[in-house]
Amino acid sequence: MIDxxxxRPNVGIVLVNDEGRLFWARRISRDGWQFPQGGMRSDETPLEAMYRELEEETGLGAGHVQVLASTPGWLRYRLPGRCVRHHQRPTCIGQKQVWFLLRLLESExxxxxxASDKPEFDLWRWVDFWYPAKHVVSFKRGVYERALRHFAPVVESRLQVRLEAPAGTTRRDDGCAAA
Incomplete structure (x- = not known):
């Protein structure tokens, strides 16, 4: 489904533990690390797609997590030209994502x-809150930074964790919709 x-409508998942550290996973058979994410089906809401993707990619269900917040709209990124499949119609030039901040309620x-027939990740670890914004593939970096800026105040207030913003990062609440 391309707009x-x-x-392509998509959801992104930032999974946080009680120490304010984030779930960071390596794509199977690749060296790229990222947050769980995935496309929405035409009959799904962003919340429904998020729970489906969460289970497919991490094995976690709704009872394992608490939704703390979501972005108040779509965050977009464009694919680099080398990644655009110009022969496909409609042509997908990028993704628009609703991001969700989830707190892990269970043991890791x-x-x-x-958990799925076609796993997307082969390794995962907990990382410092701001780490993903600097270490994700460059074309996703802006979206990661915006999502984390939205979620930082929620993590600090709900988990009572102080997050040190990296140099050059503006920390402000951009109107994140708390769930």
């Missing part, structure tokens, strides 16, 4: 990367 502007032993 009229060429963007509940995470199962092999």
């Amino acid at each position: 009229v502007d060429g963007y 032993r509940a995470v199962r990367l092999d």
